[in-house]
Structures are given as C-alpha cells and as structure tokens.
Amino acid sequence: MKSSEQPTLFGLLRHGQTRWNSLKKIQGQMDSPLTARGRSQIDQWGTTLGQWHWDRIVASDLGRVVETVEILNKKLHLPITYDTRLREQSWGRWEGLTLPHIHENFSQDLALRVAKGWGFSAPGGESRDAVRQRVQGILTEISSNFPGEKILIICHQGVIKALIYHLMNRAFLPEEDPLLQVNGFHLVALESGVFSINKLNIPRSFRS
Structure with missing residues (x-):
C-alpha cells in the first residue's frame, strides 16, 4: 500500500469527440455516442497514458465517458469506478440545443449569465461553482481512500475547467485568455x- 505522506496524482482527460460535439450541440448531462474521430483520439491516448503507470480509473458514469473508458482500458487494464459526481455541468433547458441557436435566440439572457463568471448557469441548470465543489469533493475522497496513488480521471471539459480555473484563480469571464486545450x-x-x-495541456503525442 502506498504512503499517505505521498501526494495523490490525478490525470484529467476529457472523453473523445461525440456526435453532438461535432454538431455544436450542448450535451450537459444528456448524451451522444463517440464519433469515429473520437474513438481514434482515445485509442491514441491509451498508448500515451500508459507511460504514467496508473493505479486505477475513476470516471463519470455518462455514456460518452463509459465508451471512452472502455477504449482506453483495452490498453491500460485498470480497475474502474464510475461516479455521478464527475458528470458534466448540467445545462438544464439548454441541453440538446446548438450553440448557434442559443446565441441567436437567447443572446441577452446568455450574456447576463456569462457575466456572472463562477455563478454562470443555464436555465434550470447547475452553476460552475457547484461543479467545482463536487469535483473537489470527490477527488479529496479518492485521495483519502487511495493515498499516494496515480488516479486517471475520465470526465468532461466543464468539470476539468472548474477545477483548474479555480486553482489558477480565474474569474471564469469571457475576456480571459483560453487556458486549456480541449x-x-x-x-x-x-x-x-x-x-x-x-x-x-500535455498532448497525445507526448513521450516521456
């Protein structure tokens, strides 16, 4: 067993491209399958990620992540746990709509919501700060259960941004320069x- 005095290392990876991603549709906690491109992306990640010698995978239970994990684990062969706390930010009534549709039909409402930064939420959805709280909570719990291990976290871009933007003291406002590559x-x-x-922003082509 690894020592509780060692840091727990988390590797954060978004699922592969989905059909709705390619159509610019908001998925949130709805779902769509990976595209052929998405499956190829993840297959390549399986080779790259093997360099870190992970102890386990903890992942969102949404279908696009489950599909991603299945592809990765053909090469990594790790124990897997799925957890609802790693789901994407809920976008409420805007889930299933395209970004162009939202900009065209709800532009004023969208601008007011985006200006709230961490308080942003879609109608009937979840705030970014609520996402941050749940992801920090589950990672803290994982670290307590598996101290000093290397844990691969497969989830969603909104979840990853919520954690890292918090650690980088970002205000989550549109005038900030982009920080993370998708x-x-x-x-x-x-x-x-x-x-x-x-x-x-470690690339798929990374070699240690």
Whole structure:
C-alpha cells in the first residue's frame, strides 16, 4: 500500500469527440455516442497514458465517458469506478440545443449569465461553482481512500475547467485568455489537503 505522506496524482482527460460535439450541440448531462474521430483520439491516448503507470480509473458514469473508458482500458487494464459526481455541468433547458441557436435566440439572457463568471448557469441548470465543489469533493475522497496513488480521471471539459480555473484563480469571464486545450491532458496533485497543478495541456503525442 502506498504512503499517505505521498501526494495523490490525478490525470484529467476529457472523453473523445461525440456526435453532438461535432454538431455544436450542448450535451450537459444528456448524451451522444463517440464519433469515429473520437474513438481514434482515445485509442491514441491509451498508448500515451500508459507511460504514467496508473493505479486505477475513476470516471463519470455518462455514456460518452463509459465508451471512452472502455477504449482506453483495452490498453491500460485498470480497475474502474464510475461516479455521478464527475458528470458534466448540467445545462438544464439548454441541453440538446446548438450553440448557434442559443446565441441567436437567447443572446441577452446568455450574456447576463456569462457575466456572472463562477455563478454562470443555464436555465434550470447547475452553476460552475457547484461543479467545482463536487469535483473537489470527490477527488479529496479518492485521495483519502487511495493515498499516494496515480488516479486517471475520465470526465468532461466543464468539470476539468472548474477545477483548474479555480486553482489558477480565474474569474471564469469571457475576456480571459483560453487556458486549456480541449483535447489536452492535465496533471493535478493533492497533498495534505492542498491541490496543486503539475502540468497542463500535455498532448497525445507526448513521450516521456
């Protein structure tokens, strides 16, 4: 068993491209299957991620993530746990709509909501700060249960951004420069209850 005095290392990866991603549809906690491109992306990640020698996978239970994990684990062969707390931010009544439709039909409402930064939520949806709280909660719990391990977290871009933007003291406002690449891989450590960023935007082509 690994020591509780060692930091727990989390690798954060978004699911592969989905059909709705390609159509610019908001998925939130709804779902659509991976595209051929998405499956190929994840197959490549399986080779890259093997360099870190992970202990286990903890993942969102939404279908696009389950499909992603199944592809990855053909190469990684790790124990898997699915958890609802790693689901994407709920976009409420805007789930299933395209981004162009939202901009065209709800532009004023969208601008007011986006201006709230961490308080942003879609109608009937969940705030970014609520996402941050639940992801920090589950990672803290995982670290307590598996101290010092290397844990691969497969989830969603909104979940990853909520954690990392908080650690980088971002206001989550539109005038801020982009920080994360959509298909990047990120390493975050948790030691003595304190999160820290190890490395951001590791590419699929990375070789140690």
